[in-house]
Amino acid sequence: MDTGFDPLTIRADFPVLAREVNGRPLVYLDNAASSQKPQVVLEAVAAFYRHHYAAVRRGVYTLSEEATAAYEEARDKVAAFINAPDRRSIVFTRNTTEAINLVAHTWGRANVGPGDRILVTEMEHHSNLLPWMLLCQEVGAELVYLPITDGGRLELPQLERLLDGPVRLVAVTHVSNVLGTVNPVQAIVAQAHAAGALVLVDAAQSVPHMPVDVGVLGCDFMAFSGHKMCGPTGCGVLYGRVELLEHMPPFLVGGGMIERVGFTGVSWASLPEKFEAGTPAIAEAVGLGAAVDYLERVGMEAIHAHEKALTAYAMESLAALPGVRLIGPPAEERSGVIAFTVASIHPHDLAYALDRQGIAIRAGLHCAQPLHERLGLAATARVSFYLYNTREEVERLVSAVWNAQRWLAG
Amino acid sequence: MEVLYCEHILDHYRYPRNEGVLEDADISHQRDNPLCGDMIRLDIRLKDGVVEEARFSGRGCVLSIAAASMLTEEIVGRSVAELEAYQDEDIFRLLGITLGPVRARCALLPLQVLKEGLSQLAR
């Protein structure tokens, strides 16, 4: 199948990929942590600052009106990108973490009480775990875990039993940032809704890498980060169903999010301003809009297919090395994330050895300590792909791991 | 062949000195590196305020294990006051390298364990 997708053409869009690290061309394989930025995004941010920058929403002068229009246009782009039916359902936050904390603080404190339950899974990133753990501790609710199998899949047969009770919310990751597992969110949402629970989807690892449609998933809340999808740091997204957002109390309070303030009371601004207190990350949102345009031009289906092919190739090649253990499900069931261990080499030492060869990978617990504990793992190495990675880079990774084994083996 | 770590660091990693635990330790303390789940424990026996014996145990990368191994050699015969004066630079001097902020945390884990252990001794 020829999709017209050419990673070499794409690479030319990303200035940083031209650089060398430790005398070798950079191979960037930490995309699950954050992605690199294409020239069009860098230019969009710079051009906005050069020509249109001002505070948004308040000014009646031309610049502020231009800045407000650009900021709100970015919101429209993001809404269309995930097929949200209503632009008011898109709240700009700093990142995924802040988006989830927002829901836990506002919806959570208004709707979760003593004896209620929040259901999370054993594969959550700390950002989709700690806000719920704290909420439960605070209001006397119970945090319940949907277990995973040894192979790194959710134990879906247990979902029905766990939903039988006062479960108010299911908080689940769409794609695991360690295992790469793609969870069947649509089915989970259907089951949760049937049991009367809402669903928040942590889409930090899905929205950047595959087509995601909130209408199809049917979820109530979704969170993701601009910086993982070619956008600038400092601007992430909370999607929430408008009916829910409308009834939620605000998160941070102050400027920009009120309708009227008197000496004794206030009325909140309408959506989405109610949840965007203070001056937002305006230029970063504009950059995120440019990133969305860029990703749509390349095509999310094509990006997903490319990453899946690279992942299958990398898993096969890594598994052929002695002492390499891959964590998680087979390639068909995952996105472009591979966590692995190498016998008798600590992941930090492996990451260091690869860095000496120009290759950037992640080592550690990847903000998923309970998951590592569940799988009996100390720390792991992780590679994660994006649209600009190539088969040749996978080959460099594999020979670099082999070199590390030679250099470090006792 | 590329040199990843100097030979004396690898030597301490492959053949750690003073590995183990002390049953009759005066200072016994451990700590995790939250970045990677590594753990280093130090056991120290004092005699008249001077380190008589030191052991380490745990798991870690080349830097944390080598630093722990070197530290247990370094501190024998030193007074508690001398231990309290140890700085991060002393660890880098022992290792013979300078490190970026992330990897420095690995190398400094054993010193952190020592400092926390000392503060418990004081209490």
Ligand SMILES: Cc1ncc(COP(=O)(O)O)c(C=O)c1O
């Ligand atoms: C699954 C998942 N959830 C949440 C996050 C947190 O994202 P951020 O650091 O942008 O808030 C990440 C990434 O680090 C992630 O992979």
